[in-house]
Amino acid sequence: MSDPSSFQLPQEFLIVGAAVQTGLFDEIKNNPCTLEELTAKLNLDQRALWIVVEALKALNYLTSDGEKIKLTAEADNLFFNPDHERYMGYSFMHTYHLIKAWTELPEVMKSGKPVSKKDVPDHTRHFIRAMSHNAQRSAEQVADYCLEGLPAKPRVLDVGGGPLTYARAFARKGAIVTVMDLPEVVDMMQPELEPSLPIQMVKGDFTRGLPSGSFDLIYLGNICHIYGEQENRKLFLDVAEKLVPKGQLVINDMIRGTGAWPALFGVNMLINTETGGTWTYEQYKTWLADAGLSAAPWKEAGGRQLIKATKQ
Numbered sequence: 520m521s522d523p524s525s526f527q528l529p530q531e532f533l534i535v536g537a538a539v540q541t542g543l544f545d546e547i548k549n550n551p552c553t554l555e556e557l558t559a560k561l562n563l564d565q566r567a568l569w570i571v572v573e574a575l576k577a578l579n580y581l582t583s584d585g586e587k588i589k590l591t592a593e594a595d596n597l598f599f600n601p602d603h604e605r606y607m608g609y610s611f612m613h614t615y616h617l618i619k620a621w622t623e624l625p626e627v628m629k630s631g632k633p634v635s636k637k638d639v640p641d642h643t644r645h646f647i648r649a650m651s652h653n654a655q656r657s658a659e660q661v662a663d664y665c666l667e668g669l670p671a672k673p674r675v676l677d678v679g680g681g682p683l684t685y686a687r688a689f690a691r692k693g694a695i696v697t698v699m700d701l702p703e704v705v706d707m708m709q710p711e712l713e714p715s716l717p718i719q720m721v722k723g724d725f726t727r728g729l730p731s732g733s734f735d736l737i738y739l740g741n742i743c744h745i746y747g748e749q750e751n752r753k754l755f756l757d758v759a760e761k762l763v764p765k766g767q768l769v770i771n772d773m774i775r776g777t778g779a780w781p782a783l784f785g786v787n788m789l790i791n792t793e794t795g796g797t798w799t800y801e802q803y804k805t806w807l808a809d810a811g812l813s814a815a816p817w818k819e820a821g822g823r824q825l826i827k828a829t830k831q
């Protein structure tokens with residue numbers, strides 16, 4: 520537990536998130552402008568904008584070029600230069616949107632219901648960018664663990680794999696990959712698919728069923744926490760049906776009972792979903808066994824907790 524006297528409230532994060540949401544960085548990225556021009560372009564209050572711009576200058580995101588306001592080189596690299604080691608794009612905006620929902624935790628504790636979804640502009644785009652960014656550090660090692668022992672050119676189904684980071688890692692290692700995700704995510708990511716990689720994207724809702732075909736590996740990356748026992752049991756039954764004999768399922772998720780983070784993440788799912796949460800290894804093992812899948816002890820690879828199960 521932190522010492523309450525040293526709490527650092529997240530002002531910097533909230534100021535930067537508000538600047539992204541109001542379009543400030545996008546507006547001046549290639550086109551430095553004066554405070555008056557920026558006020559008019561973004562349709563904001565000039566006094567409020569001045570105060571926020573001064574804070575962003577003090578924090579080294581913005582600087583002045585005579586009368587004009589422009590991005591610092593550091594901010595340009597952070598937001599807009601994918602080749603730079605500090606590049607994050609706007610992947611942190613997913614957390615920014617989550618913070619607003621988390622402030623409603625007391626009401627959620629009374630009602631037991633998630634916060635009602637507000638239409639946040641660009642939410643899907645920010646969410647998928649965040650997932651894609653977060654997966655980059657672990658994708659290679661996770662893919663190696665998943666593909667271990669499979670035949671050459673394995674057929675892989677990546678369920679909820681729309682951010683494509685894991686699909687690309689599977690495909691670069693020789694797999695033929697089908698990615699299933701929600702229609703709006705497929706529409707967003709399809710144009711970014713490299714034609715040289717054997718990846719096809721399929722639109723659908725995995726709670727209703729999985730794409731046709733049979734697979735050597737089905738990968739469930741961070742999707743089991745979105746739903747509860749009933750939906751996961753059905754998903755595992757569907758997975759078992761789509762796997763070839765001795766085919767493998769890998770679940771990548773936070774396992775409850777292994778530390779503080781899965782417990783905290785459970786609160787996130789309480790706030791944001793109807794039935795989601797984090798589940799213990801014993802729960803997974805039982806639900807998998809009931810679907811005809813035999814789970815190995817969980818393993819860590821690339822900092823992720825993985826459960827591999829084999830079709831009996």
Ligand SMILES: C[S@@+](CC[C@H](N)C(=O)[O-])C[C@H]1O[C@@H](n2cnc3c(N)ncnc32)[C@H](O)[C@@H]1O
Pocket residue numbers: 650651654678679680681682699700701704723724725726739740741742745771
């Ligand atoms: C938390 S992200 C995980 C992304 C990626 N698999 C990873 O591990 O980084 C969940 C993904 O599942 C997708 N998804 C959520 N519910 C879904 C559903 N019912 N059917 C299909 N895809 C779904 C989301 O659009 C998103 O791409």
